[in-house]
Amino acid sequence: MNVRDLWAEALHGVGTRPTRLFLTILGTVLGIGSVVVTVGLAQTAAGQIDKQFDAVTATQVTVEPATSSTGGTERTLAALPWDAEQRVSQIAGVVSAGAVATLDVGTLAVTAVPVNDPSQAAKAPPAVMAASPGLLDAVRAHVVTGRYFDAGHDARADRVVVLGAGAAEKLGVHRVDRQPAVFVGDVAYTVIGIIDGAKRVPALDDAVILPAGTARHDLDAGPPDQLQIHIATGAGQVVARQAPLALDPNNPDAYTVKAPSAGSAVRGNVQADISALFLALGGIALIVGGLGIANVTLLSVMERVGEIGLRRALGASRRAIAGQFVVESVTTGLLGGLMGAAVGVMTVVGVAIARDWTPILDLRVALGSAALGAVVGLVAGAYPAIKAASIEPVAALRGGV
Amino acid sequence: MTVDLFAAAAPLEPAEPAQPDGTQPDDAAPVVELRAVTRRFPGPPVVEALRAVDLRVERGDYLSIVGPSGSGKSTLLNVLGLLDRPTSGEYLLDGRVAGTASEGERARLRAQRIGFVFQSFHLLPQRTVLDNVVLATMYGGVPRARRRARALAALERVGLSHRVGFWPTTLSGGERQRVAVARALVTEPHLLLADEPTGNLDTASSAQVMALFDELHADGVTLAVITHDLAVSARAARRVRIEDGHLEEIA
Ligand SMILES: Nc1ncnc2c1ncn2[C@@H]1O[C@H](COP(=O)(O)OP(=O)(O)O)[C@@H](O)[C@H]1O
Ligand SMILES: [Mg+2]
Numbered sequence: 001m002n003v004r005d006l007w008a009e010a011l012h013g014v015g016t017r018p019t020r021l022f023l024t025i026l027g028t029v030l031g032i033g034s035v036v037v038t039v040g041l042a043q044t045a046a047g048q049i050d051k052q053f054d055a056v057t058a059t060q061v062t063v064e065p066a067t068s069s070t071g072g073t074e075r076t077l078a079a080l081p082w083d084a085e086q087r088v089s090q091i092a093g094v095v096s097a098g099a100v101a102t103l104d105v106g107t108l109a110v111t112a113v114p115v116n117d118p119s120q121a122a123k124a125p126p127a128v129m130a131a132s133p134g135l136l137d138a139v140r141a142h143v144v145t146g147r148y149f150d151a152g153h154d155a156r157a158d159r160v161v162v163l164g165a166g167a168a169e170k171l172g173v174h175r176v177d178r179q180p181a182v183f184v185g186d187v188a189y190t191v192i193g194i195i196d197g198a199k200r201v202p203a204l205d206d207a208v209i210l211p212a213g214t215a216r217h218d219l220d221a222g223p224p225d226q227l228q229i230h231i232a233t234g235a236g237q238v239v240a241r242q243a244p245l246a247l248d249p250n251n252p253d254a255y256t257v258k259a260p261s262a263g264s265a266v267r268g269n270v271q272a273d274i275s276a277l278f279l280a281l282g283g284i285a286l287i288v289g290g291l292g293i294a295n296v297t298l299l300s301v302m303e304r305v306g307e308i309g310l311r312r313a314l315g316a317s318r319r320a321i322a323g324q325f326v327v328e329s330v331t332t333g334l335l336g337g338l339m340g341a342a343v344g345v346m347t348v349v350g351v352a353i354a355r356d357w358t359p360i361l362d363l364r365v366a367l368g369s370a371a372l373g374a375v376v377g378l379v380a381g382a383y384p385a386i387k388a389a390s391i392e393p394v395a396a397l398r399g400g401v
Numbered sequence: 402m403t404v405d406l407f408a409a410a411a412p413l414e415p416a417e418p419a420q421p422d423g424t425q426p427d428d429a430a431p432v433v434e435l436r437a438v439t440r441r442f443p444g445p446p447v448v449e450a451l452r453a454v455d456l457r458v459e460r461g462d463y464l465s466i467v468g469p470s471g472s473g474k475s476t477l478l479n480v481l482g483l484l485d486r487p488t489s490g491e492y493l494l495d496g497r498v499a500g501t502a503s504e505g506e507r508a509r510l511r512a513q514r515i516g517f518v519f520q521s522f523h524l525l526p527q528r529t530v531l532d533n534v535v536l537a538t539m540y541g542g543v544p545r546a547r548r549r550a551r552a553l554a555a556l557e558r559v560g561l562s563h564r565v566g567f568w569p570t571t572l573s574g575g576e577r578q579r580v581a582v583a584r585a586l587v588t589e590p591h592l593l594l595a596d597e598p599t600g601n602l603d604t605a606s607s608a609q610v611m612a613l614f615d616e617l618h619a620d621g622v623t624l625a626v627i628t629h630d631l632a633v634s635a636r637a638a639r640r641v642r643i644e645d646g647h648l649e650e651i652a
Contacts, residue, residue, distance in 0.1 A: 307525060
């Protein structure tokens, strides 16, 4: 009697009583199902949080000059170069980069008309900022109308500006097709576009933004305040390490880098609590399921005493009898596990669809929990199998099949 | 027919270890040899179902065992069939110690050398006739590829080729018992044991089964059949009677 025979006999034993089989595996189905649902929902929720997390923090790196505060005054140790975006663009994981600086224009007025209207003086004027051509993408802002300036404008120091949406509102500029002008002091700059959505650098919303080259030429702009880098998911640590080297190989410590951390401990703790509760419930359901299988297998042994006697008479060893009942209960448990895993996966998908989430479930979890059902069956079948093997054939045969 | 010749050698364990695996049974040895076999049920009350039984069954013998109810016939058959162990005495099967062999060895001997036919058929109701016969080949170590053919041949031998796909519950008593005989024969045992095989059958079905046993005997199968039916026992070449655990030959 080999393993294949054992399976064939066990499948016959399991398959001849389908109604009972269904009732037997119900507990296991529930147990495995709740384990899969728990793990699946935890993974799905984690994925969901990661997604939101990604959008704001997980894919952004900020580089600023390091500061030292000696003697009460804070001063920067190094200056960021304006071509920083080219320098970091070769680093693996960098999607886009852009430098930005806020300019001190002193007493220069920022207006849409050259005439100084005293009635408007009460309003705070928009800030004036300088940016490199890559900044728009680096902070994931978008153009509302017109366009953003490019490297050409920057290199030629063209007198063009882009307005943040808030600044455009303040200055009364809504369209750019008639080439409106904005004055900084008495110098006119042509507005070529309006941008919005720069959440990474909120100040841009309320700013008149000049190409860096223009700002340096006309307003004597200093170095950028910060370099914004949009990175690929998971590249945070690499970019954080390499960006300062790319900016200044001789003095990488001159820059401070803000990069996303590898994970969120708080998030992990909250989920661990929820998961532990549900896993405990699943575990209890599994124990109940296991007891159910043990009970029914024991009942089946008692019902089939005659069959056991016959098999012994035909030459089955005690081990073969025990093996048959163990394989039967393992099969029962495995079936329960498979059904539970299926029910669990469907539940996870259903909940995810209802919440408009992306269902995430490790395939190994689904298969592993199905296998867990088989383990439950194995444990549950051990005692009935020992019982079956210990039945004396003479006594068993007196019963009849 | 006497055991005295061997009784002298008994303490020396004639079950030679020279035959470790039994693939080459000793042709000269009798199929069954019981030496002062006693089976005592510890009770209470203590029952001596077999008392110092000596029995030799040669190859090809057709032995019938008669006796009143409770005299120890089934106990004897269970001992012969290795389902039960003697309390004392020796049992040699094909010349080798079987009464005190290990459980695993006895299971193997049951599978390969002994066929059982029971009064109440003992067919599995959820299996077809063919499957019931194949079951015996599985434990008998017949290679999978040959099991079906062997089972079909055994069913043909008992005249049930037209019933292979039937469920046992749809068969008549006589047909069921013939399925059981086919199952007992399919492993080509050295010894076929039947405990009141016609006990649940009407006269016509009994006659069929007995005719089948006659055929098997003619083919050289060694048979031991328990019966309380004198018409049945009369067909056996050799008869023994058990009374209160004592066995004696009937001339
Ligand atoms: N397991 C047992 N425990 C106690 N007594 C038993 C057992 N099996 C059989 N006996 C007794 O042994 C005697 C012989 O039984 P059995 O061989 O079945 O008789 P038969 O088959 O000839 O009718 C009877 O008295 C019976 O009660
Ligand atoms: Mg009896």
